[in-house]
Amino acid sequence: MVIGGDAAGMSAASQARRLRGPDELEIVAFERGHFSSFSACGIPYWVGGDVPERDRLIARTPEEHRARDIDLRMRTEVVEIDVEGARVRVRDVESGAESWTSYDKLVIATGARPIRPVLPGVDAPGVHGVQTLDDGQALLDTLSTTKGRRAVVVGAGYIGVEMAEALINRGYEVTVVNRGKEPMSTLDPDMGRLVHRAMAGMGITMVDDAEVTKVLTGDDGRVRAVATDDAEYPADVVVLGIGVRPETELAKAAGLPVGDHGGLLTDLSMRVRGHDDIWAGGDCVEVLDLVTGRERHIPLGTHANKHGQVIGSNVGGGYATFPGVVGTAVSKVCDLEIARTGLREKDARRAGLQYVTVTIESTSRAGYYPGAAPMTVKMLAERRTGRLLGVQIVGREGAGKRVDIAAVALTAGMTVEQMTVLDLGYAPPFSPVWDPILVAARKAATAVRSSAS
CATH class of the missing domain: 3.50.50.60 (FAD/NAD(P)-binding domain)
Incomplete structure (x- = not known):
């Protein structure tokens, strides 16, 4: 059953x-x-x-x-x-x-x-969660019948940023209200800040470190705005993306x-x-x-x-096991790709691990090849042992799926020193001579050696 x-x-x-x-x-x-x-x-x-x-x-x-x-x-x-x-x-x-x-x-x-906060007005027409196909259809019905073009997304995790993109594609003016100090709490704040800047550059109004206190409705009972302690944000549709x-x-x-x-x-x-x-x-x-x-x-x-x-x-009478995960996830908002695997800094601290971090800037292809796009890679490694602990990537086309290299390395328990000699595919249309993951691994290996001296 x-x-x-x-x-x-x-x-x-x-x-x-x-x-x-x-x-x-x-x-x-x-x-x-x-x-x-x-x-x-x-x-x-x-x-x-x-x-x-x-x-x-x-x-x-x-x-x-x-x-x-x-x-x-x-x-x-x-x-x-x-x-x-x-x-x-x-x-x-x-x-x-x-x-x-x-x-x-x-x-x-x-x-x-879905987490649906207990707030005044949260059940008003025009307020939507998105977990099932029925939810998606209800949101599409609202978008097709609502005259206004202002949308507020509550939450800036994976669901929130993906729904912000969906609404931008539908021609809406989008405001994202996020209780965290930066979007994408699955990233460290310094990497989340990159996401904030990129989303703001797309025309999305980013409101961080703010919590929605109520949903305001009009005379017709439909949503007209969301309120925080400090401001009101007009809305013809509200999407809950809190997790x-x-x-x-x-x-x-x-x-x-x-x-x-x-x-x-x-x-x-x-x-x-x-x-x-x-x-x-x-x-x-x-x-x-x-x-x-x-x-x-x-x-x-x-x-x-x-x-x-x-x-x-x-x-069914066979045998199989599920050994566990390393916490790999990838998402995007418009042309910005966001990826992570393993631990954030606060995860490592909570686990009692001492670590070093490095951050590098690179490109998705050889710098001289047309379409080379920027990316930022952050890598965490354990002090003394050099064991890889986590990787976060924020960049344009070609950035996100590079996290899979790190996911495999994490699963294998590799050190950043071992990662520096990984035999990755290279050609100018696909990567620089030194792939950004390897550049970060080299820098992390140096940091590990320095921390031991």
């Missing part, structure tokens, strides 16, 4: 079905929404017009899952898990009818829920273990700790950080699909 019909849940169901036929294993999945196996990460690009239609974001429809002998029941919500009785209580979203269904093996893939939390209320009520970040705790096989017949994966779990050895909550579709593969293999 699977709770949740998106990435982790349906990947688990599909992998289990590959290993075991319908005569050997019955698979039932419950999904409370209208869509299965869709890309939430693609919603900003659909809203912005880069993806022309909603259905391109759907990897596999309910009908396609059912054709593979997976009994996927849409618009059906699980409202209670009875661990002792090995059963769940389900509710038909349309009719409200409830019933109990028993399981032998349970997979929890309930995902994450998400693990959707684990159902699991906590059933007595299942959760971590400090609110996510379910599993072992390496993605089995919920202390429960032989319950697995969990996707945005509702915490994962092992391979750099610090601690648990983290990192809601990404890449992880969710891998979790599902591991769970499906184990439920």
Whole structure:
């Protein structure tokens, strides 16, 4: 039995079905929404017009899952898990009818829920979150019917900056209100400052170190502005991009273990700790950080699909493990690319690690080759050992995916000295003779040596 019909849940169901036929294993999945196996990460690009239609974001429809002998029941919500009785209580979203269904093996893939602050006016027409395809369609409907062209995005993390781009593409005047001192709190402040400057240069009004206190409405009840302690910002539409939390209320009520970040705790096989017949994966779990050895909550579709593969293999009679992550993510706003992997400075301090940092400026291609674009690379390495701890990149076209080099180096436990001799591909259209990652590694290796003297 699977709770949740998106990435982790349906990947688990599909992998289990590959290993075991319908005569050997019955698979039932419950999904409370209208869509299965869709890309939430693609919603900003659909809203912005880069993806022309909603259905391109759907990897596999309910009908396609059912054709593979997976009994996927849409618009059906699980409202209670009875661990002792090995059963769940389900509710038909349309009719409200409830019933109990028993399981032998349970997979929890309930995902994450958007953070929606408790503010006056936050539920007014024109205020939108963006987590599901239904959310995206509701926002598009508002954009197509609203006469004004002023938008406020609340939050400046991945969702916030991507939605700022989407609204710019739709021809809106965009203001981003961010409670942090700089956008992209997943970066160190000095790198976030680069993002601020670039976004301001795109015509986006950046309001940092400010918290929205209420949403103001007009005589028609629709949103007309958002207010902070110091100012009001006119808005014909408001998009909430504050982030998400693990959707684990159902699991906590059933007595299942959760971590400090609110996510379910599993072992390496993605089995919920202390429960032989319950697995969990996707945005509702915490994962092992391979750099610090601690648990983290990192809601990404890449992880969710891998979790599902591991769970499906184990439920289907095979064997697989998920060893952990290094915290790699990449995003963009217009032509600015933003990437990070590993630890920020405050992460390293929290973990009790001593470190050195270096920052370098380079270009995406040989400087003389047409289209060479600037980028900034920041690298953290552990003092004395020189072990790579983290990398952050902010730049133009060709910058972001370079973070993958660092992600592999982190996973392998490489030192910055070892990274300096990596045999990376070179030609003037693709990189300078010394790739920016290698330039940063050379500078970091020098800093490590200096710190030891």
